[in-house]
Amino acid sequence: xxxxxxxxxxxxxxxxxxxxxxxxxxxxxxxxxxxxxxxxxxxxxxxxxxxxxxxxxxxxxxxxxxxxxxxxxxxxxxxxxxxxxxxxxxxxxxxxxxxxxxxxxxxxxxxxxxxxxxxxxxxxxxxxxxxxxxxxxxxxxxxxxxxxxxxxxxxxxxxxxxxxxxxxxxxxxxxxxxxxxxxxxxxxxxxxxxxxxxxxxxxxxxxxxxxxxxxxxxxxxxxxxxxxxxxxxxxxxxxxxxxxxxxxxxxxxxxxxxxxxxxxxxxxxxxxxxxxxxxxxxxxxxxxxxxxxxxxxxxxxxxxxxxxxxxxxxxxxxxxxxxxxxxxxxxxxxxxxxxxxxxxxxxxxxxxxxxxxxxxxxxxxxxxxxxxxxxxxxxxxxxxxxxxxxxxxxxxxxxxxxxxxxxxxxxxxxx
Numbered sequence: 001x002x003x004x005x006x007x008x009x010x011x012x013x014x015x016x017x018x019x020x021x022x023x024x025x026x027x028x029x030x031x032x033x034x035x036x037x038x039x040x041x042x043x044x045x046x047x048x049x050x051x052x053x054x055x056x057x058x059x060x061x062x063x064x065x066x067x068x069x070x071x072x073x074x075x076x077x078x079x080x081x082x083x084x085x086x087x088x089x090x091x092x093x094x095x096x097x098x099x100x101x102x103x104x105x106x107x108x109x110x111x112x113x114x115x116x117x118x119x120x121x122x123x124x125x126x127x128x129x130x131x132x133x134x135x136x137x138x139x140x141x142x143x144x145x146x147x148x149x150x151x152x153x154x155x156x157x158x159x160x161x162x163x164x165x166x167x168x169x170x171x172x173x174x175x176x177x178x179x180x181x182x183x184x185x186x187x188x189x190x191x192x193x194x195x196x197x198x199x200x201x202x203x204x205x206x207x208x209x210x211x212x213x214x215x216x217x218x219x220x221x222x223x224x225x226x227x228x229x230x231x232x233x234x235x236x237x238x239x240x241x242x243x244x245x246x247x248x249x250x251x252x253x254x255x256x257x258x259x260x261x262x263x264x265x266x267x268x269x270x271x272x273x274x275x276x277x278x279x280x281x282x283x284x285x286x287x288x289x290x291x292x293x294x295x296x297x298x299x300x301x302x303x304x305x306x307x308x309x310x311x312x313x314x315x316x317x318x319x320x321x322x323x324x325x326x327x328x329x330x331x332x333x334x335x336x337x338x339x340x341x342x343x344x345x346x347x348x349x350x351x352x353x354x355x356x357x358x359x360x361x362x363x364x365x366x367x368x369x370x371x372x373x374x375x376x377x378x379x380x381x382x383x384x385x386x387x388x389x390x391x392x393x394x395x396x397x398x399x400x401x402x403x404x405x406x407x408x409x410x411x412x413x414x415x
Contacts, residue, residue, distance in 0.1 A: 017184045024176045032169045036157075037123055037134075065094075072096045081133070082108065082154035088147055090115050104128050108154055113137055115150060132157045210411060213305070217260040220267060230347060232403035233395050235259035237343035239410050240391055244383050245339070253414040255336045258311025262340060265295030265312070292316060292325050310334035315341050320374045330377075338377040342368065342384050345375070350392055361392050 075083045075096040081104075084095040090113070097105065107128055115137065116122050122137040134155045140148045217231040238259045242252045266274060269291050273284045280288060295312040299305040314328065314337035321329035349367060352358040359367075365388060372378045395403060 013184045013187065017180055020180045021177055024180065025173050028172045028176055029169060032172060068094060068096070078153070079155060080153040081156045082152075084152040084154075086113075086115070086150040086152065088149050090150070093149065101128075104131075104133070108133065108135060111135065113150075113152070115139075118145070118147060210415060213257060213260045213308075216264055220261075220263050229398075229400045229403055230351060231260055232400065232407050233351070234262075234340070234343050234347045236395055236403065236407055236410065237347060237391055238340055239414075240387060241339055241343060241380070241384050242336075244387055245380065247335075249414060251336065254307040254310065255339065256411060256414060257305065257308035258315075258336055259340060259343075261295070261299060261305065261308040262311050262315050262344065263291060263295070264298050264308075265291035265293065267298065268294040289316070289324050310336040311340045313337070315344060317341070318375045319377050322374075333377075339380055342376050342381055345371075346384070346388065350396060358396075361389060365389075 071083055071085070071094050075098060081099055082095065082097045085093045087093050099105075107126055111124055111126070113124075114122050116139060118139050118141050120139075122135075124135040124137075126133045126135065134157065135152060136155065137150055137152045140151050142148055218228050220231075222228075235256055238255050239252060242255050247255070269288060273280065273287055276284070292313060296309065299308055299312055311334075314326075314333050317323035317326065317328045317333045317337060318341075319330060319333070319338070321327050346364060346368060349359050349364040350361060365385060368376065368381060368385065368388075372381050395406075398406075
């Protein structure tokens with residue numbers, strides 16, 4: 001149990017660590033990229049301020065060529081490799097380049113701009129060889145808040161700048177990973193401790209419920225002039241048959257509860273009928289049959305015990321519909337009830353009781369076969385017949401204490 005707890009906590013912390021690392025790492029990368037974008041935008045804004053001056057407004061009024069030298073000077077005084085001016089109708093008015101590299105010029109010129117309004121800006125990152133360029137396009141607005149045109153600056157991120165940005169991003173990501181890792185390691189002992197307490201309380205509650213189930217089963221057996229051994233055997237038989245049928249973990253857990261409590265309703269049957277040594281008459285048989293409905297009422301009071309209902313309420317039903325109380329047929333009868341009916345009859349026939357001797361195993365199997373398709377589900381019966389002799393050999397002669405220990409191991413597997 002401890003090993004499973006440790007593994008579960010580690011897996012959950014690793015999942016949380018991975019998720020947080022991805023989320024925080026992505027956020028950090030986005031933040032650093034945004035800082036770079038803002039840095040370049042600030043450069044472009046400073047350079048563009050020159051072109052919003054009144055003396056330069058004529059650039060956008062049909063006199064662009066007159067100011068080509070001014071633009072060239074502005075380019076060489078800036079950190080841009082290219083400056084281009086566009087008219088309000090998005091047509092190119094002037095451009096100036098520091099480089100004659102044809103691939104760079106053709107790549108940047110081929111880019112189709114999305115011209116922003118006065119409150120927006122447009123970015124485009126272009127990789128040319130090993131170099132990274134950023135195109136920034138911003139509207140040029142006059143003092144009267146009129147859009148004169150557009151300024152485009154092409155900024156080259158120098159190798160030292162790219163390296164500094166890369167290191168900053170890397171350091172930020174490493175810091176995030178370190179913080180998440182340290183936090184996860186610090187949380188591990190806390191979570192393990194809390195889970196240990198939770199598991200300990202859950203196991204204590206489970207043990208109490210199982211003890212209650214066993215105590216009720218024992219009380220019923222003793223009142224019916226029986227011993228705990230019958231309850232232990234039929235539960236062990238039921239578990240083995242369920243495993244052979246490859247039932248689910250949960251189905252087997254509910255089957256165990258049902259096997260322990262299958263006759264819990266006999267608590268409400270008068271001793272004159274329950275302990276009568278002779279054959280019951282018709283009226284007495286009718287009263288005896290009410291132990292099924294009484295059992296349902298009893299377990300209904302406990303949410304945990306209600307999982308035994310399929311066996312308690314339906315283990316006296318027969319496959320052909322002649323059973324009681326509801327007269328269900330075939331697969332209308334719950335699977336656990338059809339399964340338990342076989343092992344219950346098997347143990348009743350194969351065990352010694354105060355009022356009868358045990359039947360030989362061969363006779364018991366013959367009686368079960370006679371009930372194939374009438375009393376018992378034929379598919380389940382065929383599976384049980386394949387393991388019945390071995391089960392009888394293992395458990396028929398064992399005392400109550402030996403059976404109890406064997407059953408406890410099985411119970412811990414499924415609860």
